[in-house]
Amino acid sequence: xxxxxxxxxxxxxxxEAEKLNRYGFIVAKEANKLEIKAAVEKMYGVKxxxxxxxxxxxxxxxxxxxxxxxxxxVNRSKKAVVTLKQGEAIDxxxxx
Numbered sequence: 001x002x003x004x005x006x007x008x009x010x011x012x013x014x015x016e017a018e019k020l021n022r023y024g025f026i027v028a029k030e031a032n033k034l035e036i037k038a039a040v041e042k043m044y045g046v047k048x049x050x051x052x053x054x055x056x057x058x059x060x061x062x063x064x065x066x067x068x069x070x071x072x073x074v075n076r077s078k079k080a081v082v083t084l085k086q087g088e089a090i091d092x093x094x095x096x
Contacts, residue, residue, distance in 0.1 A: 003031045003039035007092050008079065020083070023090050027053070027080045036080045046088040052081045 008024035016022040027036055033051040040048050058076045062069055084090070 001028055001030065003028055003035050004043060009092060016081075017090075021086070021088070022081055022083045023092070025080050025082065027078050029055075029076060029078045031078070031080075033080075036082070040082050044090045046090060047085040048082055049085045050083045052083075054079045054081075 005026045005028065008026060010024075013022075013024040016024075023040075025036070025040070031039075033053060036051050036053070037048045040046065040051075056077045056079065058074045060071065060073050062071050064070075
């Protein structure tokens, strides 16, 4: 099972990374905090201080089309915000 799916690169997460040394990741729904911590430490070679997780419920979306009302659903996801120890950093833009 792949724990880390992708990093969250938004204005808000970039500001938190600069000020609070916190980084966000979309993670597997079944992953717990200990697995997320181990995956981040192994992948980026840093020391993790804490992990906070959030579950996002899939929402129902509707839109009007020429064929009538189209109804769909957004998938569930899980987000992890990882706080690193003082002096540690992750360069998310190195592989771009």
